[in-house]
Amino acid sequence: MTEQRKSSPLAVYLSALRPWRGLVYLMLGLACLAAVLELAPWLVAWRMMVAVLEPAEGDPSLQALVALALGLVLARFAVQAGVTISGHRAAFQAEAALRHRLIDHLARLPLATLEGRTGDLKQVVMEDVGRLNGLLAHTVPDVLSGLLLPLVTLAAFAVIDWRMALASAALLPIGLWAQARMAAGAATVYQQWVAAEARSGKALLSYVRGIATLRAFSRQASSLDEVRQSVQAVQSMAEDITRRSAVPYAVFGMCMTYPLVVLLPLGLLWVNADSLAFADYLLFLALGGVLLLPLNRVMMALHGLRKLSASGTRIMAVLEQAPQASTPVGEAVPADASVRFEAVDYAPSADPASPRLLHEVSFALPAGTVTVVTGPSGAGKTTLARLLTRMIEPTAGRITLGGIDLRDLPLETLRAQVAIVFQDPVLFHASLRDNIRLARPAADDTEVIAALRAAGAGGMLVSLPDGLDTLIGDRGTRLSGGERQRIALARAFLKNAPVLILDEATAHVDPVAERDIRQAMTALMQGRSVLLIAHRLRGAEQAGQVVVMDGGRVVASGPHQTLLADCDLYRRLWQAQDSAADWSLGQAPLSVLPATQAVAP
C-alpha cells in the first residue's frame, strides 16, 4: 500500500495498459520507424540537389529519386496509421478496463463514503480516466518520435562535421532554459487548475440540480457567487499561467524553428574557407531547418502530461480507499431475523472530542415483530438505520442479526437479509416493472402487481401511460415524492427479506394510502422483523414496541399504552401530532403556539 502511494500518478494508467502491452510495444516500434521516415524526403531531396549541382557518373535519375521519395512518404502513412490504430486500440480498451475496475471498487466501499460525491466520482470515472487515450495514442508517440528524430539526426551530423553538428544544436540550451522557466512550479499550478475546474463543475452541478428553485426566484448562474466566481477563477488562473509562460514559450518556439539561421552563416564561413564541402553544407541546410521542430511536439505532450498526473492522482485516491471489511460468504448464517443493539456508541469521526450521535443504545427487535423508533429530529433515529445496514460502523458496542455480530456477517448475507426503504429512494432508468423486481428479477407480473397494490400504488398501473412498461428514473415519467416512495415500498415488499427497515418511508405518502399500506404490511410482515422509523405515530399503537429516542439515547421503550402513561416525551410527541394535525392554513397562526412550545427543542 505504501509502495503504491509513492509511485508516480501515471503508474495507474500504465498498469491499466498491462494486458495490452503487445499492442503498446507494437505502437512504440512503429512510432520510431515513423520518426525516421519523416526525414526521408529531405534526404532524397538532398541527393537530388547534389545530383543537379555537382553531377557525377552513376547518379540515379531524378525520376527514380522522385519515385523513391514518394514510396517512402507512402510507407510513412502506412506506419503512422499503424501507430494510430494500435495506440488507440490499446488505450480505449485500457480505459474501459480502468472504468470497470473503478466502478467495481466503488461498489465495495462503505456506502457512507459515496454520499454527496456523485459529481466528483463521475468526473474521475469519465474525465480523469478518459485522459488515457491522449497519453498513449498522442503523448507517448509524440515524445518518443520527437526525441528520437533530433537525436538520430544530430548523431549523423556529428559523424559528417562536428562543428556543424554543434552549430545546429546551438539554440537548444536557450530552448531548454526557456522550458525550465516554464516548468518551474508548473506541477502545482496544474494541480490548482484541475481543482479549479472541479470546483466549477461542482458548482454548476448543484446549479442545474436546483434549477426549479432558482427559476422560482428568477435567479441565474451569473447571479450566484459560487458559480460565477468558480468559472471566473478558471479564467483568471488561465490568464495568470499565460502571462507567466508567454515569453519562455515564445522563445522556445523560436529556438526550435531557427537552427537554419545559425547554420547558414557558419556554414557559409566554412565553405568559403574550404573546410566544408558544398554538398555537405546543403545536407545540413536541408535537415537543419526541420531538425528541432519535433521538440515542439514533445513540449506540447509534456504540457498535457501535467494535467494527466493530476488526474492520475485523483484516480489513485479513489482506488486507495479501503473497501468495506467483509467476511467470506457462507461462514456465518443468522439464526433468525432478530436484531439487537448492544451498548452502541457512534461518533462520525475518530476524534475523541467530536460529538457522539449515539450513546450506549441498547434494544432488541425480536424476530417477527414491529418496532417503531421515534423521537425529535437529531435524536439519532436515522443513525440507527445507517448502522443496521452497515453504511456506518459503531464506534463502540455491537449490533447482532440472528445472534451474529454484523461485522462477522458477510456483507452479501446482510444485504440479502435486509430490505430498506429510504425517505428519498433512488429509482433507476428502467421500466416500472424492472424497478420493482430489481431484487428478484425472476418475479412475474402477478407478484409485481401484488407488491404494487400492497404499497398502495395499484392506481399507478392505470395512471402511468404504459402501466408496468412505463420508463421511470431520471429521464422517464416524472413521479411525485409519494409515488417514488410507494414504488420503493413495492420493491422492498417483493424482495421479501427477513428484516425490513422503513426510514420515514411514507413521509410523502398521503394518509389514506398510508393506512392502506399499514394494513397490507401487517399481512406481509408475518414472521419478519420491521424497524419503522417515523415521526408520525399513527399506527404506533399496533406496534409490538416503541423505542423513544432523544439526543442519541434511548429514553424509553415499551408498548404504546405503557409509554403514553410513563414517558413524558412520548406523550408530548403523541399530543403534538394531534395538535399539529388539527392545524390548517387560513386559521390564525396563534392557534398552533401551545403545541409548538411543548416540543420546541
Add this chain to the structure above:
Amino acid sequence: MKGPLTMRMPLGFDLAGAVDRRLWWGLLWGALGAVADAVPWALLVALPLLMQEDGGGMSPVWLLAGLGAAGFVLGSGLKALALNANFSSTYTMVAQARLRLADHVARLPLGRVLSWRDGAISDLLSSKFSLYQDIMTHVWGLVVAGLTFPVLLWAMLLLLDWRLALVYLAFVPVAMLAIPWSYRLLDAAAARVSAERDLAVAGVVEVVGGARDLAFFDPQDRRRQAVHQHFDALSRASLATEVAPAPALASYALVLNVGVVAVMLLADHWLGDGSLAPMVLCLALFLVLRLNGAVAEFGLFLAELRFARAVLSDIRALANEPPLPQTKAAVQPVGGEIQFEDVSFAYDGQAVIRGLSARLPAGTVTALVGPSGAGKSTLAHLVGRLWDVQAGAIRIGGVDLRQMDEATLNRTVSMVLQDVTLFPMTLADNIRLGRPEASDDEVMAAAEAACIHQRIMDLPSGYQTVFDPEAVRLSGGEQQRVAIARALLKDAPVLILDEATASIDLDSEALVQQALSRLCAGRTVLVIAHRLWTIRHADLILVMQDGAVIERGTHPELIDSRGTYARLWQAQQGR
C-alpha cells in the same frame, strides 16, 4: 449545424455575447510572428545572391547572422504578445460563454430542462466546456500562424519560379476537398460516441448516486453490469471514431504529395530545356518540401477541429433551445388576484390541464386537491411561469403572465416547493435568494419568522455557514423552514405552496406550520395538499381530476354536496 458554414461563428465566439478586442490584436501579433518564422527560409533563398557578391566573403556571413538574430528577437517578442492576447481573450470569452449558457438554462421552460438526462446539462457546462475551452484557446493562436507561414513560403516560391509555385498551388484546393469529407465521415461516428458517453455518464451517476438503494436491491449487480456494457460500447465507438476519417485524411496527404512529385518532375523537365537554373531548382526543392510540411500540418489541424465541432454542436444544441419569451414592456399588476382563463397545457403530447378556469381573489387561500397526476403541480408551476400555457391565459392582478417582465413576475410570485434545494453558499445567502439586496437584519428577521433563526445560530458559523449536505445536517423540516424564510424575505403578494405542508419530522411539523401560517397571512395563496384537514379552512377548494376542476367550494359546502371531496375527507377521517 450540418457543416462549418452554417455556424454563426465557427469557433462559437458568438456564444460569449461580445468579442474581446484583444482577440484581434492577437491575430495581428500572430501574423507578424509568423513572418519571423519565414525569415530563415528567406535567408536561405537569398543565399546564392549573397554568395555571388564576392566582396570579401565576410559581409554576407555577418548579414546572415545579423538578420537572423534580429528575426529571433522580434519573433520571440511578437509571439509572446500574440500568445498573451490570444489566450487571455479566448479564456475570457469562454468563461463569458459558459456563464451565459448557464443563465440560458434558467430561462428555459422547466420541462425542457428536465427532459435532458440527469447530469447531461452539468456535464456539458463543466467537462465538455473545458474540453471546448482547451481546443478553442489553442486553435485560435495556431490558426493564424498556421495560415500565414505557408502563404509566405509560397510567395517566395512564386518569386523563384512562378510556374512551380502555380503547379503546387493547383493541388492544394483539391486536397482541401478532403477536409469536409473527413468531417462527414466523422459526424456519424462522433454522434455515436457522444450518445454512448451520455449513457455511460448517466450510468455512473446512477450507480454512485443510487449505491445505497442498489446495495440492498440489486444483489446480482444488474445495474452495474449495464454500466460495464456502456463502458465497453463507449470504448468500441471511440475507436471507430478515431479510424473513421482515415480515408479522407490519407487522401489529403496523398494529393499534396502528388503535388510535390509533380513539381519535382516538371522542375526536372524545365531543367532539361534550360528554362530553370540548377540553383533555383535546389532552392525551390527546399521551399516546396517545407511548404508541403506546413500545409499538411495545417490540414491535419483543421481535421482536428472536428472535436471542437462535435463539442460545439452539443453546446449549441443547448444554446438553441428557445427560452420562454420575455416581454420588455413591464405591465404592473394591480392587486394579487389570480385568474385562470380556459387554461390548457400538454406535456409530451399528453394533456395535463384541460380548459381550466378559476378566479382566486386577492388575499385568499385556495387549495388544490385531488389524486396524483390530476395536474395540481403543473397548474401551480404555470402560475410561477416555469412553463407557458398552451391555450387560454393566466392573469395576476389583471396582467397576463406573458406580458409581465421577469423582474415583475419575480416580485409578484413566490413558490415553496416540496423538494427544497439549498445551494452551496452561506445560509444567509440561501435565504437572500428571495431578495438579493436584503440586509443581514432583514435576513434574520425572515429566519426568525420562519422559526429557523435559533437553529442557524446554533451552527458553529451561524448564518455564515456554507451549506454542504455532508457537513451541515439540516433535517427536512429545517430545510423547509429555510425555504419559507426565503419566501418571507421575498414578500411577494402571490404565494404557491406545492406540497410544502407535508412535513418531514414531527417536532419540525409544528414549527413549519407556524412558519407557514405567518407566510400565508395577507397573500393570495395557492396551496397543494394531500392532507385535507390542513386546508379545511381555505377560502376556496378546487378538486382536480384529469386536468380539470370537478368540484369547487368551501369545506362545508363540499362536505354538504357529498361528492368526491366528501368521500376523500371521509377516508382521511379514519386516520
